[in-house]
Amino acid sequence: MYKSIEEHITKHVSPTAKELYQFTSFLKEITIDKGQFLVEPGQIVKHKYFVIKGGLKAYYIDPKGNKHIIQFAVENWWVGDFDAYYNNVPSKLHIEVLEDSELLSIDYDSLQKIYDDMPIFERYYRILVTNSTIAQRKRILSSLEKNTQERYLEFCEAYANIENRVPNYDIANYLGVSPENLSRVRKQLKKLNIS
Amino acid sequence: MYKSIEEHITKHVSPTAKELYQFTSFLKEITIDKGQFLVEPGQIVKHKYFVIKGGLKAYYIDPKGNKHIIQFAVENWWVGDFDAYYNNVPSKLHIEVLEDSELLSIDYDSLQKIYDDMPIFERYYRILVTNSTIAQRKRILSSLEKNTQERYLEFCEAYANIENRVPNYDIANYLGVSPENLSRVRKQLKKLNIS
């Protein structure tokens, strides 16, 4: 059960076997079905989640009623509303389960205790969140620099395993374009590939 | 000299006086003039910087030759190319000094030593980078959700002290719009304020 999270951790830092055991002993196993919500707006968020199996999407619905996908999460990703989790403010996000999923959760208080007792895990999260910042910077640059076609190709490359698991309108949404526009871009790409 | 960085640290974590002293003893003071570059593309980045006084901008020039401002930094901000710094890859960014500035720098190896010896500073950076991730998520959402006028107003609010210190074309660039368009938006806003 804990194999994938242990691998993920040891890919980034080197805790002792005992530390690793202590860490995983705080985790709770969760199974949740497609269509369910892990987080909904207004909720106080006490957990974040590691995906063992399945897929989810995190999105925000703005005051105009438009939906904006912030993140997809599949195997070996952490997902949650980090703003709500760390700053103890009500969530503004929906986190929806796209496929029946198995997750591990860790609650805020346990994580604080882990940070206090075993700084190696503070390092683990520092590294993860640093990587996440770098990835988000790339997303910002990408939206400034590239047109829809380029961004779509980049997405397919970066999330090869996700591309066929989520509907196109969700991909369009993630890219910040209309489904119609993405459809046209895909059509153009098909032409190019065939000829 | 170290007052502002010490205040910044103790706003987020609570090191002992000794730890704080040890931390600051690794810092180097730097003065650098307007127009100079802290980082340029291709460089190996060994330092990151805390702004005591002055202002800088970090930007990327894409293969098409277009410039994209990633970040402004003024007093009490950390600035650097974190991708290059942490992943030891050549920088792709320009970090340019906008006003004569006083900075503190910390080099990578010293910071690793600090992390090893005093986990409280690992926590400090974990918190900072978490906040940075949350801020970047807001920037991504903002670009998806809001039009130029709304984003400009948001910018002026969020960076009240920056707005009058950088040229409009840099603000336009940061927002991902043309200077002409920002000019028109500003014109509209003036009308609304007067009437």
Next chain:
DNA sequence: CAATTCCATTGACCTATATCAATTAAGATA
């Protein structure tokens, strides 16, 4: 298998913003 629902595609049209060119305003320098 038929019915239904959801999703992708296509077409027609519209809008925000980019681009290009010219002008004015503001700063910097001699």
Next chain:
DNA sequence: TATCTTAATTGATATAGGTCAATGGAATTG
């Protein structure tokens, strides 16, 4: 102050992508 340079503004035009409406497929459900 006059000159030069840089930035901001304005106008005219072009375009990527949005929106709305209709159609065609695919997948799910009874």
